[in-house]
Amino acid sequence: MQKGIVIILSGASSVGKSEIRDLLLEDKDLNLFFSISETTRPRREDEVDGKDYYFVSHEAFANSVKNKELLEYTEFNGYYYGTPRAQIDYLVNLGKNVLIEVEAQGVGGIKLNLPDSIAFYVMPTSFEELEKHITERYGDDDASIQRRLNKAKMDMEIAPLFRNIVYNDDPVKAYHQIKEKVLEEMEKRK
Ligand code: 5GP
Numbered sequence: 001m002q003k004g005i006v007i008i009l010s011g012a013s014s015v016g017k018s019e020i021r022d023l024l025l026e027d028k029d030l031n032l033f034f035s036i037s038e039t040t041r042p043r044r045e046d047e048v049d050g051k052d053y054y055f056v057s058h059e060a061f062a063n064s065v066k067n068k069e070l071l072e073y074t075e076f077n078g079y080y081y082g083t084p085r086a087q088i089d090y091l092v093n094l095g096k097n098v099l100i101e102v103e104a105q106g107v108g109g110i111k112l113n114l115p116d117s118i119a120f121y122v123m124p125t126s127f128e129e130l131e132k133h134i135t136e137r138y139g140d141d142d143a144s145i146q147r148r149l150n151k152a153k154m155d156m157e158i159a160p161l162f163r164n165i166v167y168n169d170d171p172v173k174a175y176h177q178i179k180e181k182v183l184e185e186m187e188k189r190k
Contacts, residue, residue, distance in 0.1 A: 011122030012152035023175035041079035072109025121162035
């Protein structure tokens with residue numbers, strides 16, 4: 001059986017990755033399943049454990065790292081985030097495509113382990129636009145907003161390394177661009 005394709009969706013925090021992700025996951029043509037990350041960040045009110053993330057303790061996260069259960073992991077804004085390896089292997093071996101959503105530095109670790117994966121980088125139309133989203137989106141304190149902004153700046157500096165850059169002036173347009181590329185890739189690997 002043809003193995004599934006791993007698709008990485010990356011870009012700065014608040015750039016609108018989740019909206020594009022949801023459109024991609026809803027699209028039956030793409031046969032796409034979400035890779036649920038582990039995080040030590042507390043759950044937000046609208047999030048569901050086991051759907052958006054696996055919300056775990058620091059100790060559980062450290063164990064996952066120690067047992068080499070994560071493809072990559074990173075520290076972001078004081079919390080840890082990591083991509084569990086087993087669920088990706090399982091889905092890909094069943095011929096299903098998998099979507100991993102990570103900040104820019106996570107991409108290297110995934111590419112290293114899964115060289116056949118395809119990465120997309122979502123760019124904001126401007127840094128000012130992103131700044132507005134980051135400030136409005138989270139009920140975060142000023143220091144936390146500042147950390148997200150600094151990280152977004154760093155992430156955007158890495159952007160030129162990506163072959164597939166998608167501008168998020170319109171999430172539906174961005175989703176269609178990614179879909180087209182993924183369908184092309186599915187056809188190629190048949
Ligand atoms: P948030 O706290 O807003 O849910 O996520 C913060 C950032 O961490 C986002 O840019 C998100 O894409 C990224 N992220 C989520 N899961 C992972 C992961 O498993 N690994 C890495 N490297 N980044 C992740």
